[in-house]
Structures are given as structure tokens and as C-alpha cells.
Amino acid sequence: MKRVGEKGKGIFTRITWDEALDTIAAKFKEIAADNPQAIQPYSYAGTMGLVQGESMDRRFFHKLGASLLDRTICASAGAAGYKATIGLSMGTDPERFHEAKLILIWGSNPITSNVHLWPRILEAQRNGAKIIAIDPYRSLTAEKCNQHIAPLPGTDGALALAMMHVIIKENLIDADYIEKYTLGFELLRERALEYPPAKVAQITGLDETTIINLAREYATTKPSIIRLNYGMQRHAGGGMAVRTVACLPALIGSWRDAAGGMLLSTSGTFGMNTTALARPDLIWNNPRTINMSALGDALTGFQRVQTFNAKGAPTETLEPLDPPVRAIYVYNTNPVAVAPDSRKVIAGFKREDLFTVVHEIFQTDTADYADILLPATTQLEQWDVHRAYGHMYVVLNQPAIEPIGEAKPNSEVFRLLAERMGFTDDCFKDSDEELIRQAISSPNPRMQGITLEELKEKGWQRLNVPERFAPFAEGNFPTPSGKCEFFSETLAKQGIDPLPVYITPRETVLDAPQLARKYPLAVISPPAHNFLNSSFANLPSFLKAEKEPHLDIHPNDAGLRGIKDGDRVRIFNDRGDFKAKARVTDKARSGVVVALSVWWKKLSGDGCNANDVTSQGLTDLGAAATFYDALVEV
Numbered sequence: 001m002k003r004v005g006e007k008g009k010g011i012f013t014r015i016t017w018d019e020a021l022d023t024i025a026a027k028f029k030e031i032a033a034d035n036p037q038a039i040q041p042y043s044y045a046g047t048m049g050l051v052q053g054e055s056m057d058r059r060f061f062h063k064l065g066a067s068l069l070d071r072t073i074c075a076s077a078g079a080a081g082y083k084a085t086i087g088l089s090m091g092t093d094p095e096r097f098h099e100a101k102l103i104l105i106w107g108s109n110p111i112t113s114n115v116h117l118w119p120r121i122l123e124a125q126r127n128g129a130k131i132i133a134i135d136p137y138r139s140l141t142a143e144k145c146n147q148h149i150a151p152l153p154g155t156d157g158a159l160a161l162a163m164m165h166v167i168i169k170e171n172l173i174d175a176d177y178i179e180k181y182t183l184g185f186e187l188l189r190e191r192a193l194e195y196p197p198a199k200v201a202q203i204t205g206l207d208e209t210t211i212i213n214l215a216r217e218y219a220t221t222k223p224s225i226i227r228l229n230y231g232m233q234r235h236a237g238g239g240m241a242v243r244t245v246a247c248l249p250a251l252i253g254s255w256r257d258a259a260g261g262m263l264l265s266t267s268g269t270f271g272m273n274t275t276a277l278a279r280p281d282l283i284w285n286n287p288r289t290i291n292m293s294a295l296g297d298a299l300t301g302f303q304r305v306q307t308f309n310a311k312g313a314p315t316e317t318l319e320p321l322d323p324p325v326r327a328i329y330v331y332n333t334n335p336v337a338v339a340p341d342s343r344k345v346i347a348g349f350k351r352e353d354l355f356t357v358v359h360e361i362f363q364t365d366t367a368d369y370a371d372i373l374l375p376a377t378t379q380l381e382q383w384d385v386h387r388a389y390g391h392m393y394v395v396l397n398q399p400a401i402e403p404i405g406e407a408k409p410n411s412e413v414f415r416l417l418a419e420r421m422g423f424t425d426d427c428f429k430d431s432d433e434e435l436i437r438q439a440i441s442s443p444n445p446r447m448q449g450i451t452l453e454e455l456k457e458k459g460w461q462r463l464n465v466p467e468r469f470a471p472f473a474e475g476n477f478p479t480p481s482g483k484c485e486f487f488s489e490t491l492a493k494q495g496i497d498p499l500p501v502y503i504t505p506r507e508t509v510l511d512a513p514q515l516a517r518k519y520p521l522a523v524i525s526p527p528a529h530n531f532l533n534s535s536f537a538n539l540p541s542f543l544k545a546e547k548e549p550h551l552d553i554h555p556n557d558a559g560l561r562g563i564k565d566g567d568r569v570r571i572f573n574d575r576g577d578f579k580a581k582a583r584v585t586d587k588a589r590s591g592v593v594v595a596l597s598v599w600w601k602k603l604s605g606d607g608c609n610a611n612d613v614t615s616q617g618l619t620d621l622g623a624a625a626t627f628y629d630a631l632v633e634v
């Protein structure tokens with residue numbers, strides 16, 4: 001379809017695929033003749049399949065010479081933080097959780113967002129394990145745990161350092177493991193001594209005894225696992241927070257047990273041949289990279305440049321973006337709803353001189369701003385192969401039905417565009433099945449035995465890892481030193497504190513007192529139970545279940561503002577505002593309000609959602625979005 005109405009109104013007229021593709025190719029040729037870097041690909045996790053998510057699309061934009069995209073909207077802070085300590089996103093097998101005796105669910109809400117892990121956790125609980133949630137919000141998961149510890153958002157790094165303080169002072173460490181398999185313990189010890197529980201109680205808003213007991217229980221119950229996840233990452237110090245928490249298992253030697261250690265993501269266990277898929281060798285012009293979490297800036301003419309202080313706390317300046325973005329091609333993502341600082345994002349998409357292509361299954365908030373809107377197939381209609389971040393299986397996605405209507409898979413559209421652009425390299429002719437073969441043909445030992453034939457037969461294959469996978473039982477950390485790095489030379493070289501350190505959030509009452517006078521409440525907006533980011537947030541059954549946007553607010557905070565349960569409230573800061581129905585509840589700890597997300601703006605009642613108040617500030621490590629680091633008034 002092509003746009004006939006004003007940008008954002010979503011009024012289109014139907015055209016043929018030929019006309020659509022010719023229009024896009026003509027526009028790209030015109031811009032590329034000037035400078036192809038003015039063309040911006042923009043994609044994320046609509047499908048996480050390798051074929052439809054990171055193959056023909058990457059080849060196309062590499063060959064074109066378009067700007068690159070740093071895909072930071074979700075996991076890059078945690079990945080970078082974990083890498084600094086452990087080396088690679090690899091950890092405990094989710095299928096061992098039922099054997100643990102203590103599980104810390106830290107910044108994660110598995111009942112909603114990791115459904116296949118939850119039964120294992122329940123089984124552990126039935127076997128007598130204690131389950132502790134560490135979360136500022138009493139989530140569905142926290143409600144079912146044996147204990148819920150509710151720190152202020154973004155203070156997890158301090159909490160972990162205080163735990164280390166107790167563990168080291170009370171000699172609850174595994175000295176043998178530390179000696180053989182870790183680097184920098186003496187320095188870590190000195191650092192941890194700077195974080196006594198009394199001091200950290202002030203930072204986190206927890207009782208000193210809660211912190212001490214948590215540390216003791218964690219260190220003395222065997223095996224104990226930490227399921228750490230995204231909640232703690234979405235703050236200015238999110239990368240360092242993950243790096244810090246990731247030191248804990250080595251300190252007490254819990255990696256020795258297949259049901260010990262920790263799980264952030266299993267993605268690094270997979271060794272898919274993503275290079276063969278994306279073909280970075282096709283890049284010829286050393287293009288710039290745009291950070292996807294600062295899309296609002298990019299579309300309005302700016303690039304965010306980060307600098308760090310000696311600890312590694314980030315500050316950012318805006319520099320003019322030259323050339324400006326003249327065309328954007330959006331697929332597998334819905335940035336108008338999910339990217340931070342919506343007003344800037346929308347101001348960008350409204351630009352009359354911006355050429356916008358959106359390839360979608362539904363007419364999303366973002367689709368409404370398209371100049372050309374293309375129909376996409378769903379996973380039911382397309383080939384793909386998946387790795388995972390929450391299990392150990394390679395999964396084949398075979399189409400169950402023919403494409404409906406005129407919908408086409410991402411891979412096919414890029415093949416057709418490549419042809420129109422005159423890209424003659426053979427790699428633009430690869431079929432989806434050929435792409436799958438390339439993805440799984442990898443020298444990585446964990447990929448040995450994975451074949452398309454067996455995948456077709458079974459649908460899935462477990463990675464070539466032992467049933468009782470205990471990757472770091474005897475060290476073998478994939479870090480530069482081969483050890484768990486309490487001290488990181490790599491960080492030191494980047495001018496960042498080589499030891500774990502607490503990096504404060506950008507926007508909290510304690511750390512930004514001036515801002516807090518105007519906006520005294522921290523807002524977090526984790527996934528609503530029935531939505532998948534913004535996917536499914538338009539389907540009638542799920543909308544019925546979620547009813548309308550809500551804001552959970554503690555009785556004290558509600559009382560101070562004369563807010564009663566069921567009142568319609570406005571949540572605002574200098575960036576913007578959105579409206580929701582107040583639920584006065586102690587599920588939100590005092591000082592923190594919770595807006596479960598991600599609502600489509602056009603279905604939310606006021607055309608806005610939680611991202612109207614979130615910021616484009618980036619994390620320390622990984623330059624990720626800081627969705628849960630925002631102050632507001634209600």
C-alpha cells in the first residue's frame with residue numbers, strides 16, 4: 001500500500017508489489033547516489049528466526065552501503081556485563097533448575113516472560129527449595145515465591161556488592177574454587193568491603209538484616225542458582241549491575257554443580273554461523289552505526305555520543321548527524337510503540353522529507369507513518385531456524401500454511417529488492433532452505449550433529465552438550481584469562497573501573513535530588529502478562545484480558561496525591577505523559593509506580609503509552625535502552 005493521508009493517520013491505497021518495490025528501489029538509488037548511509041535499516045525481534053531476522057536483510061543493506069544498526073533495545077547491557085565477568089552468554093541449563101535448593105529470581109518474571117522455566121522452579125519448590133524474588137514490584141512470580149525482596153529500581157549492583165561483603169567477611173567463600181578459577185579476588189575483597197549492608201540498606205531501601213540473611217542463605221544453601229534477567233539491566237548502570245551479580249556464583253563455587261551457577265541467557269551456547277548469513281564482508285564503505293535505542297535522536301538529526309567517568313558511569317552528548325537519515329526501512333519491530341522517548345520518535349517519523357518503508361503483519365502504530373506499507377507473512381507461513389536464549393535446542397520453523405493474501409517473508413522481499421538494485425552476487429539468490437543450511441553449518445563443537453534432515457524429521461535438536469551441562473564446574477571461562485574475571489583488564493583498557501562497582505541510575509530520588517523534587521516517583525513498565533512487547537497487544541482476546549492501561553501505585557504514594565483506586569491518572573515528566581487507570585496496591589513498593597506494557601498507542605485511549613516518559617539515555621556497558629530508569633509525577 002502507499003500512503004495517501006497525512007503521516008501518522010494510517011490512510012493508504014492499495015498498489016501492486018511491483019509498484020511498491022519499484023518505488024523503494026528508485027528512492028534508495030536516488031539517496032545512495034548521494035550517500036547510502038542516509039538509508040537506515042531498523043529491525044528487532046518481531047521474529048527471532050535467523051533467516052527472517054538476520055540474513056538476506058543484512059546482506060542487502062551491507063551491499064547497499066546503508067548505515068549499520070546497533071541492536072541495543074533489549075539485551076546488550078546484560079550481554080556486555082556478563083561477558084566482562086564470564087566471557088560469553090552461557091550458563092546453567094534451564095532443565096536443571098528443579099534440582100536446586102535455592103533459586104534467586106532476580107529482575108525476572110518467569111510466569112509471564114519465561115513460561116517454560118516456571119514449571120521447573122515450581123518443581124524445585126515442591127522438592128523443598130526456597131524461591132526468592134528480587135524485584136521492586138510484586139509481580140505474578142514474586143507473589144508465588146517463598147520470599148519477595150523489593151529493592152528500589154537500579155540498585156541491584158549495590159545489593160550484590162553488599163552480599164559479597166557479608167560472604168567474604170563471614171568466610172562463606174569457596175576458597176579452592178576462587179584460587180583455581182577466578183582472577184582478582186584480593187581486589188574484589190577490598191572493593192566489597194566498601195559496601196557494608198548498613199550503607200547498602202540506604203541505597204536499596206531494604207533492611208540491613210534482609211541483606212545479611214540473603215547473603216548467608218545464598219552462600220550456604222547448595223545448590224543455589226541465580227536466574228537473573230532484564231529487570232536489572234534497564235538502568236544507567238545496568239551493564240555493571242549484571243557484571244557484579246555474575247561474580248556471585250564463583251565466589252561460593254556454585255558453578256561446580258549442574259544445578260548451581262546462574263542463567264542470564266543461553267544464546268552464547270549456540271554457535272550458529274551468523275557470519276555466513278549476514279555476510280559482513282559485503283560492507284564496502286565503512287558505514288556509521290546508529291544506536292536503535294536513540295531512534296528519536298537519529299530521526300531528528302542527532303547522534304548520541306557516550307563518555308564515561310572513571311567508574312564507568314555514562315553521560316551523553318548530542319552531536320549533529322551528517323548525513324541525516326533520509327530513508328528508514330522498518331521490519332520485525334514497532335518502534336513508535338516500543339522505542340523510548342516517543343515524542344522524539346514520532347517527531348522523526350512525521351518528517352515530510354523522510355521516506356519510510358514498513359513491512360508488517362498488522363497495521364501497527366509504526367505502520368501508520370509508512371510511505372510504503374508491505375504485508376509480511378507470519379511464522380506459520382515462512383521457513384526459519386531458531387536459536388534460543390532460554391533453552392538449549394535448535395528449532396526448525398516449517399511453514400504450516402501457504403502465505404495468506406499477498407504477504408511475503410522478509411527474506412523474499414530483500415531478494416526482490418536486491419534484483420531491482422542490480423545486486424548480482426550469488427548470495428542474493430539463496431533460498432530460505434539454503435540459508436538454514438548455512439546457519440547450522442558451523443565449526444562450533446556444540447553444533448556438531450545438527451542437520452537439516454534431522455531437524456525436518458524432529459523439528460528440534462539439542463545442542464551437542466552433556467545432559468548434565470555444568471560449563472564452568474572446572475573453570476574454563478571463555479574470558480581472555482580463562483577465569484571468572486572479578487578483575488577485568490578489558491574494562492580497564494576502556495577506561496572503566498576494572499572491578500565491580502555500583503553505578504547509580506540516572507533518575508532516582510537519591511541520585512538526582514533536583515529532578516526528584518519535580519518528579520519524585522520511579523516508573524517501570526515491564527511486560528503485561530498477555531502481551532509480547534507490542535505483539536498481540538492488538539488482538540481482541542488479549543486486549544479483553546488486559547482491559548486498559550493501568551498504573552499500580554502504593555497506598556502511601558496514592559494517598560499523598562489524593563488518588564483513589566480506579567481514578568484515571570496522568571503520568572508525566574519533561575519528556576511527555578500518558579494516562580492510565582490507577583490501581584492502588586502494595587504490589588508496587590512505595591516510591592515506584594508500575595505501568596505494565598507495551599500498549600499500542602492508538603489502542604490505549606489517549607494515543608500515548610509508557611514510552612512517552614522513558615528516556616533515550618543509554619546504559620554503561622552495551623549502550624542499551626534504560627526503560628526502567630525514569631522519574632515521573634502522577
Ligand SMILES: Nc1nc2c(c(=O)[nH]1)N[C@H]1C(S)=C(S)[C@@H](COP(=O)(O)OP(=O)(O)OC[C@H]3O[C@@H](n4cnc5c(=O)[nH]c(N)nc54)[C@H](O)[C@@H]3O)O[C@H]1N2
Nearest residue numbers: 107108109113137139153154229230231526527531532533
Ligand atoms: N508474555 C511476555 N513474555 C515475554 C515478553 C513479553 O513482552 N511478554 N518479552 C520477551 C522479551 S523481548 C524479554 S526481553 C523478556 C523480558 O522478561 P524479564 O527478564 O522477565 O524482564 P522484565 O519483564 O522486563 O522485568 C522482569 C522483572 O524485573 C522487575 N524489575 C524492574 N526493574 C528492576 C530492577 O531495577 N531490579 C530488579 N531486581 N528488578 C527489576 C520488573 O518489575 C519485572 O517484574 O521477556 C520475553 N518474554
Ligand SMILES: Nc1nc2c(c(=O)[nH]1)N[C@H]1C(S)=C(S)[C@@H](COP(=O)(O)OP(=O)(O)OC[C@H]3O[C@@H](n4cnc5c(=O)[nH]c(N)nc54)[C@H](O)[C@@H]3O)O[C@H]1N2
Nearest residue numbers: 044045046047074331332333334338359376525533534535
Ligand atoms: N516501556 C517499555 N518498552 C519496551 C519494553 C518494556 O519492557 N517497556 N521492552 C523492550 C524490549 S525487551 C524489546 S525486545 C522491544 C521489542 O520490541 P519489538 O522488537 O518492536 O517487538 P514488538 O513490539 O513485539 O514488535 C514486533 C513487530 O514485528 C512484527 N513481526 C512479527 N513477525 C514478523 C515477521 O516475520 N516479519 C515482519 N516483517 N514483521 C514481523 C509484529 O507484527 C510486531 O508488530 O521493546 C522494548 N520496549
Ligand SMILES: [Mo]
Nearest residue numbers: 045073074075
Ligand atoms: Mo526484549
